[in-house]
Amino acid sequence: MIDRPKHDEHDEHDTRSVMQNLTSFTIVSGAIFAVYAIGMAIVPGAVLSRTPPTPGTVALSTQAQRGRNVYIGEGCAYCHTQQVRPLAQDRVWGRPSVPGDFAYATPELLGTERTGPDLTNVGARQADLWNEIHLYQPRSLISQSIMPSYKWLFVTKSRAERGDVSYRFRLRSLPPERS
Ligand code: HEC
Numbered sequence: 001m002i003d004r005p006k007h008d009e010h011d012e013h014d015t016r017s018v019m020q021n022l023t024s025f026t027i028v029s030g031a032i033f034a035v036y037a038i039g040m041a042i043v044p045g046a047v048l049s050r051t052p053p054t055p056g057t058v059a060l061s062t063q064a065q066r067g068r069n070v071y072i073g074e075g076c077a078y079c080h081t082q083q084v085r086p087l088a089q090d091r092v093w094g095r096p097s098v099p100g101d102f103a104y105a106t107p108e109l110l111g112t113e114r115t116g117p118d119l120t121n122v123g124a125r126q127a128d129l130w131n132e133i134h135l136y137q138p139r140s141l142i143s144q145s146i147m148p149s150y151k152w153l154f155v156t157k158s159r160a161e162r163g164d165v166s167y168r169f170r171l172r173s174l175p176p177e178r179s
Contacts, residue, residue, distance in 0.1 A: 054100035081111035
């Protein structure tokens, strides 16, 4: 005959030790996660948020903040970075970025993909008019460009009103529409 009560006791013991193992596994992995989260995210975040701005870095004007919101909304950061790495191939964009450069730009739009060039200080590199035309139709200036055209950011009027920013220019030959 099978000794049932004894067998059940054995099962119960097994279940209890599995539960104990699970509890200690959860506590240990939770503790490891907490240590990593504090050491790699919370402490560096707190230290960096106290980093003073690099000399010459100024708070964003309302207009610049609006531009930043457009940059986020249109997903420019999917194709562009705003971080100069301390590498030879990045020297073309100027000195390497330091944490203080981003004091007024939280969350930082560092980006990870460089489908297009890094845009750090692009305003100093390219004239306003160039940037406006390029944004309206990149292929009018760079014929092989794969950057989308952002025509919807512009209002086309036949007559400029007071306060409008307007440019009079004639685009030479535009390649076929590829916006
Ligand atoms: C699909 C990828 C893609 C997206 C999205 C994109 N770009 Fe570009 N961008 C490029 C490529 C590729 C170039 C290089 C060719 C050119 O100049 O058109 C470029 C070039 C530029 C340049 C000229 C940089 C220089 O050094 O001459 C500026 C400025 C720029 N992009 C701004 C923007 C802005 C602002 C947005 C969002 C509104 C944006 N881009 C979205 C791909 C992209």
